[in-house]
């Protein structure tokens with residue numbers, strides 16, 4: 680705990696913001712259910728710059744996960760266009776541009792930690808020696824080298840989530856899509872992993888799109904917070920977070936942090952229905 684503060688490097692990257700890494704134009708998504716149509720996303724326009732760390736924040740059911748899945752080509756939009764580095768999302772997925780991490784680490788207990796990290800490379804046919812070396816590098820990045828030969832069940836929840844992040848990074852994705860990856864953790868572990876995630880993001884330069892319900896988490900992590908309105912999900916506001924780097928525990932109690940948090944919270948409250956009104 681607390682070790683990453685002095686290790687966090689000064690700001691060195693994020694200067695080259697040429698063409699958008701991810702570009703969504705007028706994206707809508709309707710789900711057909713047994714009882715009718717659910718319009719989950721409606722007319723989403725969003726550009727995310729290369730190297731950005733963008734959080735999607737909004738009330739439950741507003742379409743955050745759907746938006747993340749549309750970007751990752753796990754869900755096809757009903758209309759609109761998703762471009763990733765100028766390619767379609769399907770082409771980007773084929774080109775292995777994405778790494779993904781979800782709330783549940785989803786590790787296989789019959790494989791060691793190292794072999795869990797190796798799995799996506801194994802699926803891609805990466806030779807054994809190469810994937811082992813890469814897995815070891817990733818485990819070093821998430822500081823779990825000493826646990827490489829353990830089974831996932833021997834690790835804490837936070838450590839398992841770090842393995843899942845290492846696995847997502849193993850194929851060196853340009854884009855990391857994360858759906859509440861820290862949601863199941865206790866507060867201390869969560870704050871620790873937030874710092875770790877910032878460190879990893881800054882050392883890899885990967886673009887991160889991150890779904891969360893937590894305002895302080897979104898503010899601490901992000902270059903930009905995208906606030907969504909209740910269903911059908913639309914973009915209510917985009918809030919750049921100009922907190923500078925390194926972001927450390929003191930950042931969380933700084934006046935700038937409180938100001939950014941208050942701004943995001945105010946927007947979030949303004950998009951919510953008046954008290955007592957239930958969102959369907």
Ligand SMILES: Nc1ncnc2c1ncn2[C@@H]1O[C@H](COP(=O)(O)OP(=O)(O)OP(=O)(O)O)[C@@H](O)[C@H]1O
Pocket residue numbers: 710711712717718719737738739740741742743744745746910
């Ligand atoms: N496969 C599906 N079939 C039908 N409806 C769906 C499907 N996936 C999502 N939905 C609906 O789309 C809407 C948006 O869901 P989504 O999971 O994207 O929201 P969310 O903002 O991520 O929610 P939460 O914060 O609670 O995780 C919801 O009303 C949900 O019920």
